[in-house]
Amino acid sequence: MSARAPSAPAATAGRTRRREGRSWSAGWFVVPFLVFFVLFMIWPIIYGVWLSLTDQSLVGGEPEFVGLANYTEALADPEAWRALGHTAYFTLISTVPLVLVALVMATLVYTGVRGQWLWRLAFFAPYLLPVATVAMVWSWLLEENLGLVNQTLVSLGLGGVGWLSDENAAMWSVTIATVWWTVGFNFLLYLSAMQAIPNHLYEAASIDGAGPFRRLWSITLPQLGRITGVVLILQILSSLKVFDQIYLMTKGGPNGATQSFLLYVYDAGFTGYRLGYAAALSYLFLALVVIVSIVQVLLARRRETTA
Known part of the structure; x- marks a missing residue:
């Protein structure tokens, strides 16, 4: 059974x-x-x-609970607001060229310029360098007395510039080095987005008699709207967190003209020995970055829904 x-x-x-x-x-x-x-x-x-929430010091000792005292002090600290202003200024003057230059570079390569492999290597290779190397090279180039840039200017009769010692030029010098160093990443994003554009759009435009500039203006640039939003978000967040190149090239000088917010946090914790206050500054800055990120994402979604 x-x-x-x-x-x-x-x-x-x-x-x-x-x-x-x-x-x-x-x-x-x-x-x-x-x-x-x-x-x-x-x-x-x-x-x-x-x-x-404590008064922890780098030199040791038993920390005492102080509540929100560090946060209230940070919000009223004029030096913290000054450093935040420097960070916002650097973000503004670095983000614009990092987007526009990357777009121009990607367009040159995508349109079929000769020696594409060489251009791609030249545009992207600096991004692979460590920040210490980039800062050292640009510090040598921009050195006031023996730097190649000033020697060239003097030989042309234009006079030298205190690129890293002049308060009006130091932040621009750091920005130039940053653009040269990091633009390759944005270039790669734009080039990848261009290669994903359907070829039939260009073929239809060519049949209708559109020239290269017209195809670029009417097809390529509109198709890059989404990736431009991504590049802007990534670049703004990256520029807000600037620290390494400023610390290595200027250490926040001259006279604090290039002191970013994260550099001020570093000085508060490791030069002023106030770890508790530095932690409060860090979390306030984190809250600012989160707010900026949320606003950017909401604006990007709003543009997509209205498009």
Whole structure:
């Protein structure tokens, strides 16, 4: 006599149990990531918040809880607002060329200029350099007495410029170095977006008699609207967090003319030895970056819905 087949509900329950068992087994593969995420992301955030509520000093000693005193002091600190103004100024004067220059570079390569591999390498290679190398090279080039830039200007009878020692020129010098260093990334984004534009659009425009400039203006640029929004968001966030090149090239000088907000946070924590106050400054800056990011995303979505 043959054994009876299991009923449908029993078979379904068995499959469900086996599926749940496999799900739990797969979940163990996530545990190492969760451990590292908690140790190196969640816990530092929690500890930083607690630190911002104390008067912790770098020289040691038992910290005392001060509540929101660090935050109120930071909001009334004129030096913090000055550093924030320098950061906003750098963001403005660096974002515009980093978008426009990258677009021009990508257009030159995409339109079929000869030696494309060489142009792509030349445009993107600086982005692969470490910031210390970039800062050292540009500091040598812009050195006031022996730098190549000033020697060239003097030989042309134009006179030298204190690129890194003049308060009016220092931020522009850092911006020029930053544009040269990072524009390759935006160039790559634009070039990838251009290569994704359907060819039939250009073919139809050519049949209608549109020339190269007309195709660029009526097809290429409108198709780049979304990637331009992405580039703007990434570039603004990156420029707001500027620290390395300013610290290496000018250390915030001359007379604090290039002191960014993150450099001020560094000075407050590691020069002024006020870790609690530096933590409060950091979280206020984090809140500002989050607000800017949300506003940019909302504006981008609004443009897409109205387009």
